[in-house]
């Protein structure tokens with residue numbers, strides 16, 4: 001089986017997000033980066049699928065040079081090789097543009113499975129996997145919790161709203177978008193980290209994939225949302241703030 | 257030219273966020289000075305179509321087909337593709353549900369468009385309409401100008417007040433689609449719920465809910481002490497339950513329980529939309545978070561910006577003092 005796992009590098013969860021002077025993106029100097037969390041779970045699922053079915057896991061990543069770090073991490077955890085679509089131009093492409101790049105890069109690979117996270121922690125469009133499936137003509141399922149391969153098909157458990165679930169069977173090739181938290185993530189071993197250095201990373205400049213990189217949705221301005229609600233904030237020393245809050249809870253909310 | 261709002265039903269029951277999307281669609285219609293239509297898909301949906309026709313819209317498209325009895329992305333995308341080709345709307349609006357996440361991007365791709373997903377507000381900037389959506393799980397907003405001859409937009413739950421029926425009887429058009437059942441690749445089984453919950457958080461008057469700010473399972477006693485002092489139930493955001501630090505049945509949010517206690521303490525919880533939908537109905541919300549820009553403060557009535565490992569013990573001490 002050939003399993004592609006599509007991962008994105010995003011600003012780390014605890015980054016301080018400062019909007020740049022143009023209001024178009026973030027002050028990059030402030031940021032550290034990490035693998036998008038749902039993609040880390042997609043990678044784990046891909047590695048476990050390979051352990052079950054044999055074959056190879058290929059990491060696919062579109063992003064600037066710094067994304068090489070995230071690719072190395074995936075290789076260190078056990079992926080076999082990688083395709084890096086190198087792309088410096090736009091900080092915040094829309095899902096269609098990204099998926100077009102990914103689709104053109106994986107087409108020659110003819111994979112059986114493509115796994116990716118259900119959304120990215122930065123832009124959060126939640127669409128890349130679905131659009132990729134449509135562009136490739138693959139079936140897909142989203143918000144996947146369990147993957148049960150069945151020969152040339154797969155049965156997955158999908159999460160629905162309000163604590164409901166559903167099993168769905170699909171023919172291969174397939175794109176699955178994976179929910180966070182479904183398995184325990186593995187750590188890269190020292191051996192894995194060493195081996196990763198020798199694994200193949202094929203770099204494809206985005207400009208060579210025949211996609212119009214400057215079309216699609218434009219974010220005209222990004223900004224901190226203005227708070228519409230008057231939240232009463234108690235500041236100062238923890239002791240003092242706690243005292244003020246307890247007074248409120250006692251005399252206004254009347255729960256103590 | 258029109259605004260087409262796609263309403264969602266499952267097994268003959270509306271997803272209520274459909275009417276929030278309808279309200280957003282009506283606002284978009286006003287901004288663009290175009291009529292609003294609605295679509296209902298499924299099998300045997302006459303009574304739903306009649307209910308939809310009571311809203312303040314131009315007409316309802318009913319797409320009634322046996323192949324749409326169960327939701328599949330192939331079936332829904334094919335049916336709506338045909339409706340969009342025939343009715344040429346300018347904007348197609350959806351509620352941002354799990355189902356819409358599953359097929360709307362596919363549908364938009366057929367028209368080589370990108371869905372503007374999870375929209376929370378509309379803005380008129382220098383005469384033009386913009387969609388406002390969130391980035392970084394609600395920490396930032398982005399304005400996206402409503403451009404192009406065909407736009408796809410999905411509306412976040414809770415962002416618009418649901419439209420109310422206007423007791424009209426607007427026309428219903430039965431829209432026939434050609435669906436090839438063999439082209440529907442996914443075979444869904446019946447939806448189910450996991451085993452009965454033994455904890456019903458819905459009845460708790462006070463809830464102390466803990467998020468990833470707690471860092472490690474070993475730190476849970478910090479919030480347990482607060483729950484004990486208040487006689488509260490303990491709950492959590494999803495990552496805490498995913499990690500197995502607390503049982504799944506204590507998870508609050510779109511994939512967990514919906515609660516509306518008198519007081520909800522959100523401790524080290526950022527306030528992602530999937531969490532908020534589960535606790536927004538709380539009478540009073542108290543947030544404790546070290547990040548003053550955390551989205552949870554937008555929902556909170558009272559907040560303390562600070563390190564929970566200092567604030568929570570201080571709070572426990574104050575409560576005990578008061579009670580003594």
Ligand SMILES: Cc1cc2nc3c(=O)[nH]c(=O)nc-3n(C[C@H](O)[C@H](O)[C@H](O)COP(=O)(O)OP(=O)(O)OC[C@H]3O[C@@H](n4cnc5c(N)ncnc54)[C@H](O)[C@@H]3O)c2cc1C
Nearest residue numbers: 467468469493494509510511512524525526530531546564
């Ligand atoms: C389809 C889908 C369904 C989902 N369903 C749910 C659901 O039902 N319920 C749910 O909760 N989530 C759900 N999620 C996940 C949701 O999107 C968020 O990822 C999750 O709610 C984040 O949990 P958190 O707030 O605990 O963690 P984070 O977002 O990581 O926030 C941690 C917070 O702790 C604060 N913090 C850190 N250290 C400290 C400290 N020392 N003192 C004080 N504050 C501190 C940080 O400032 C931050 O705000 C779902 C997601 C998807 C895509």
